[in-house]
Amino acid sequence: MLRQRTIKSAISTKGVGLHSGRRVEITLRPAxxxxxxxxxxxxxxxxxxxxxQASLVGGTRMASVLQKDNVRVSTVEHxxxxxxxxxxxxxxxxxxxxxxxxxxxxxxxxxxxxxxxxLQEQAVAKKFIRVLKTIEVSEGEGDDLKWARLEPYEGxxxxxxxxxxxxxxxxTANFAEVDxxxxxxxxxxxxxxxxxxxxxxxxxxxxxxxxxxxLDNAIVMDEYRVLNSDGxxxxxxxxxxxxxxxxxxxxLIGHPLIARYVACxxxxxxxxxxxxxxxxxxxxxxxxxxxxxxxxxxxxxxxxKFA
Ligand SMILES: [Zn+2]
Numbered sequence: 001m002l003r004q005r006t007i008k009s010a011i012s013t014k015g016v017g018l019h020s021g022r023r024v025e026i027t028l029r030p031a032x033x034x035x036x037x038x039x040x041x042x043x044x045x046x047x048x049x050x051x052x053q054a055s056l057v058g059g060t061r062m063a064s065v066l067q068k069d070n071v072r073v074s075t076v077e078h079x080x081x082x083x084x085x086x087x088x089x090x091x092x093x094x095x096x097x098x099x100x101x102x103x104x105x106x107x108x109x110x111x112x113x114x115x116x117x118x119l120q121e122q123a124v125a126k127k128f129i130r131v132l133k134t135i136e137v138s139e140g141e142g143d144d145l146k147w148a149r150l151e152p153y154e155g156x157x158x159x160x161x162x163x164x165x166x167x168x169x170x171x172t173a174n175f176a177e178v179d180x181x182x183x184x185x186x187x188x189x190x191x192x193x194x195x196x197x198x199x200x201x202x203x204x205x206x207x208x209x210x211x212x213x214x215l216d217n218a219i220v221m222d223e224y225r226v227l228n229s230d231g232x233x234x235x236x237x238x239x240x241x242x243x244x245x246x247x248x249x250x251x252l253i254g255h256p257l258i259a260r261y262v263a264c265x266x267x268x269x270x271x272x273x274x275x276x277x278x279x280x281x282x283x284x285x286x287x288x289x290x291x292x293x294x295x296x297x298x299x300x301x302x303x304x305k306f307a
Contacts, residue, residue: 008118015101021211081248082110
């Protein structure tokens with residue numbers, strides 16, 4: 001049986017929110033089978049629980065934000081991406097402020113933290129969502145057209161195209177493809193950092209965004225080039241980060257996907273729309289579990305998650 005997974009023991013870390021700039025501590029704790037991923041705002045009395053579900057996403061400007069009444073947990077996508085990448089089904093996340101810490105701007109620190117806590121298999125079958133019919137969402141038209149789709153595929157793969165009018169980004173690949181039957185999440189995706197433009201920092205900060213952003217947690221560019229002295233971590237780090245984001249946003253569907261995701265210039269808003277559209281189209285997907293690992297797609301049984 002392909003089993004659900006949580007972590008062995010609780011583990012904590014501290015950091016600052018990318019947008020709020022606020023200090024925050026998170027504690028990751030094991031959770032029982034079928035719990036899913038649940039954030040707990042423990043700085044509020046009594047604490048408020050926010051399940052990591054697409055239907056609770058209340059904001060998508062520059063980040064994916066979970067919201068219940070007036071209580072928010074912001075910028076969940078990189079942590080969700082690490083959780084998905086390591087195949088974790090059940091986890092409690094205690095958080096002391098409204099934004100997940102940005103750490104180094106990638107999912108790498110969260111992967112390290114989760115692996116340090118140790119992964120624990122559970123006695124209940126893992127539940128996948130298998131996409132049966134293609135679902136597509138889009139926004140804008142002409143040069144501004146953005147789209148994202150999920151299509152039937154017996155595995156888990158993602159293809160992403162970006163189109164930024166910027167020389168430093170155009171100097172790198174604007175298309176990337178990963179297929180977890182052979183690619184390692186940890187090696188090929190997890191370390192890709194978020195990115196931003198120095199020219200936009202002032203306007204973003206005036207709007208309450210990017211207040212914790214710096215060269216320590218983002219790739220920052222001026223009009224022409226990357227300002228980080230160490231350069232890029234991957235040749236195609238920009239498009240790889242968009243894939244990292246998509247993996248986190250899609251995990252808000254609540255289960256690992258058996259599907260291929262293909263997107264052009266998508267972002268958190270469109271990814272959330274895709275997740276909601278899929279869940280609402282009940283004839284387009286089915287729940288599946290696997291009695292033996294041999295029946296499951298290689299993407300979920302190979303060692304890619306840990307390599
Ligand atoms: Zn991101």
